[in-house]
Every structure is written in structure tokens, then in C-alpha cells.
Amino acid sequence: MTSSLSITSPETAHRPRLSWRTVLPYGFAAAVVGYAIAVGGYPATVVGFALIYAVFVIGLNLFMGFANQVSFGQNAFAAIGGYTSAVLTATYEWTPLPAMGVGMAAALVIAGLIGWPTLRLKGHYLAMGTLAIGLIVQEITVEWTSVTQGYMGLSGIPPMGAFGFEITSDRGQLIMLASVVAAATFLSARLKRSRMGRALSAVAGSEEAARALGIAVARYKLLAFLLSAALASLAGSLFVHVVGFVSPEVFGLHMVILTFTMLYVGGIGTIAGPVVGALIISLLPETFRGFKEYQDLAYGAALILMLIYAPKGLSALFSHRRRP
């Protein structure tokens, strides 16, 4: 594994050589987004959703790819961010940015409170505990009808904007989303090469060994969890502002499976993987659009096949086949 795409192991944490293989995933992403901006309309909507998911998956990748932890409950934080944005802007007529900030703060506080005891868990317990957190938040969005309207959902959420300026056009929204994804990708690339990134990759290798090296394992795990929750919350807020509507199904188990598929297809632990995975998984099933049940079926089956035959994702397949 010496290719510059699979920078998952500590020894490749130095600045990678800028080869065409490093650039290709970004080129692909830029081409797809550029095409969508140029064409507008329906392709812009599809790519827009892909970019929102990309933000979420970048967060998932920080926690699962970099630190090798497990969370099936990150959708909880997307729901917290999304619903906080929706309620504050639609019901209380706040402007989007402060509402998004409050949503992110709420997600961080809750992630901190539940992260501390949850991250001590291991194996199946951690998996089931995080799955439970996602489901609890979803149940609350269903049952707390006085605030969330339950299954009816909240509508009339204004588009993203600031200082009296609203981004209403497809292209404008796409440019905004692409900038957010670019910033998040940059952040995760910087993080990977930072002291924290190295600590996380030590934790990923072996918690015991990392602890023996003097790394504060619990603190770094929590930090990765918080960053991941913040990005999930951001994705949730972006979603409600782009769509203008939110209901509990948006942040359900469907989202968990979908985002895991994106992460695996793109390549878990890589920098460009989340964006590439999100774009590919959003573009591929376009032929199934309108048959939501077939989509989930396809995602689930694809995920199982990936886990069995290509657990390192498309990027690994690619770098293996084209090795010079």
C-alpha cells in the first residue's frame, strides 16, 4: 500500500507527492460539480444533495476512517442540527446562520454528554449504543409534535443566506455547497497531517499501544467524535435550508446505510474518498429515481458486496489495478 491515495497508515502521513493519482479524485469531483453548475436544473439538485451528504460523510470518515471507531448514530447529530435550524428559522424567524450555529452548539453539547460514557464502550456495545442514540433522537423528532410537527414535518424553512441576502438559485446553492465541501475536505486533509491526525492513526492501529506512547486516547477519540458530530450537524442544517422542508424520515436508518455505502465506495480513511463516494452513489441510482424502495435495496446490496469483495473501497481497487 504505497500509493498516495491510500494514506491510511502512519508511515505515509508525510506530505504526499503530487501525482496524477492524487489529483484524479479531485478532478472528478470538480468536473461533476462544474458540469452541474454549468447545466443547472435537475443535475444541480442531484449534485447538491451529494455535496450535503459529502459533508456528513467527511465527518463520519474523521471518526471511523482516521480513528477506526464505530458509530451508527451520527444521524442523530444531523437531526439535531437540521431540526434546530428548521425550528429557529421557520417557527421563530431567525436568520439561517445564527440558527445553524445554535444547532451545531446543541449537537456538540449533546455529543459531549453522550460521547463521554459511550466511547468507553467497545465492540458490539459501542455499535448498539450509538445505534440507540440515533434511534432515540429520531423517536423524539417523531413524538415531540409541539415543536417538530412529527411526521407532518416542518415546512417554510428559508434558503441559506446572510445579511439580508438569500441564495435562491440552483447554481448559487451549488457554489455555496461546493465551497463548504472544499473547506471540510481541506480541514480533514490538514487534520490528517497534524499532531491530532497522527494521534488518531495511532489509536486506529492499537489503543493499547497508543496509550503506551503517552497519547490521551479517550480525549482524542472524543475530539474526533465531536468534530464528526459538528460536520453532521452542519450537513443537517444545509439540508433543511436547501430543501426548505424537514421530516423525521430524512435522518433515519436510511441515512445511516446510505452514508456508510458512500464512505465505503469512496474509500474509508482517505481524504477524497467521502466526496467521491457521495458523488458516485448519488449519481449512479438516478435511473431508479422515484422508486425509493429500490434505491435502498440497491444501496444495501451494494454495501454488502463492497464489504465482502472490496472492503477498502473503489480507490483501493483503482490504485491496485493501475499500479505502475
Add this chain to the structure above:
Amino acid sequence: MADFSYIPQVLVSGLGIGCVYGLIGIGFCVIYNASGIVNFAQGAFVMLGGMITHGLLQRYGLPLLPAALIAIAVVALLGVVLERVVVRPLWDRKATMFTMILATLAAQIVIERLTLIVGGDQPKTLPVFTDLPPLQIGGVAVSFQLLWIVGASLLAVGALAAFFRLTRTGKAMRACAINREAAALQGIPVSRMLAAAFAISAGLGAMAGILITPTQYTAFNVGVPFAISGFIAAIVGGFGRPFGAFLGGLMLGLVQSLAILGFGAGWKTVAALSVLLLFLFIRPSGLLGAATK
């Protein structure tokens, strides 16, 4: 608000749902003991039990009992298929525990969606097994369905105990639970035991689904909440102890019924999940202590 005179009645119905959680919890333990795998698709079996029985009743006009038995057999077979198609390839590749969890969770989604496509999204129910007015015992109404649930569950638990104690296959499975490598060295076909564990577990899940459906409803998406309740039952009982799981299920059923009385039916899943988190944080080894592996 809460009326205390309802408490005995509530506890009785909690017992019924508790038996069902217990059966699902045993299903988790049987697979876990044979393989160390936690099967997150367990809820699919519960859902399929109710749905297939409903299909057999509606489409082919079978009487309830044969329909139920056929459904249990079909779901047990599907358990083996799941083991062959999803679990075995990962097992052979020495996949990590996390990969296994994710793959079985994905299998759950695939089964749910297939059921949705075949059976539609309308909730379905089954007729009660004995259509008589409930018995009145000391001011508490006991429905015949409840008697069926408790009776059938106890029968299943008893049969399972006998199976593990008396039959060759049962003893071999227990040997796998104690030490898989040593069992393999004794000539026990460990991988066949894994398939058997999936069959038993799927059959138990289907049975639980059939028993509970007349008192509520079934639909393509009821599986995950049931699976989580069964998992909680297994944790409360100390993971890997089938009979502890049954007791854990009873406890969870009672707690959940009291929560419904106190807070309303909508919050029962939140109540169950909170029990889970509480146990995970405070006493992850369960009430009886985890089975030593």
C-alpha cells in the same frame, strides 16, 4: 395521568411483550455463542414471521397453525441463506466485527425493502389464536393471546434447553460456545454449527413475530425496534446467556409497560433505549454477569 389501579393489568401485558423480547434475545445469544457474531438482521426474522404467516392466511387460505409452522420453517431456512450469502463469505475472509455488524445491518435493510416491494407498505395483522373474551382473574383481564404467548414461549425455552442438553448437535453447539478451536479439534463441524445457529435463531424470531402480531400489527419496518429490544434483553441478561436473555426480556417488557402508563405509548421505544444506555454505561455485563468466553 397515571392511574395506579391499572398497574396489575399493565404488568400482565408487559409479561406478554416481555416473552417476545426474550425469544428475540435468545436468538441473539444462540448466534453469538456459536460464532461471536452479533446479528443485526435479527429483527428481519421477527418481521418476516408475521408477514409470511399473514401472506399464507390471506393468499392461500391456510388455517393459522399450519401457516405459522410453515412461516417458521421458511424463516429458519432464510436464516441459513443469510448465513451462507452474507455472513459466511465475511467469516471466511476474517472480516472485523464492525464489518460483520454493518453487513448484517445492510442485510436487514435489503430484507425490509424486498418485503416492502412484495407485500406493500400497509400494516397487517393476524387474527387472535383463540377468539374468546378475556379471562377475569382477580380484576385483571387476561386475554387468550397472552396465554398463547406465555405458553408457547415457555415451551420454546424448554425445548431449547432440552436441545442443548440432550441432543448431539445441541451439545456440539455448546462446545463451540465454550471454545471454538477446541471444538474444531474434537471434530465438531464448527461452520455447520454456525448455520444451525442461524436457523434456530431465525425460527425463534419468526415465532416471536407470529405470537405478537395479533396484539398489534406488523409491517415491513417493525424489525429494527424489535431487534433492539431483543438485544437489550440479551444485554440485561448478560450477553451469551440464553436464559438470562429471557429473563431480561421479561424485565424489559415490564419496564416498558410501566413507561407507557407513565408517559404514553409514543415514548415506549425511547424508554427501552434508555434502559439500554443505562445498562451499557453502568453495568454492561448485565444483571447476571456476562457469559465467560
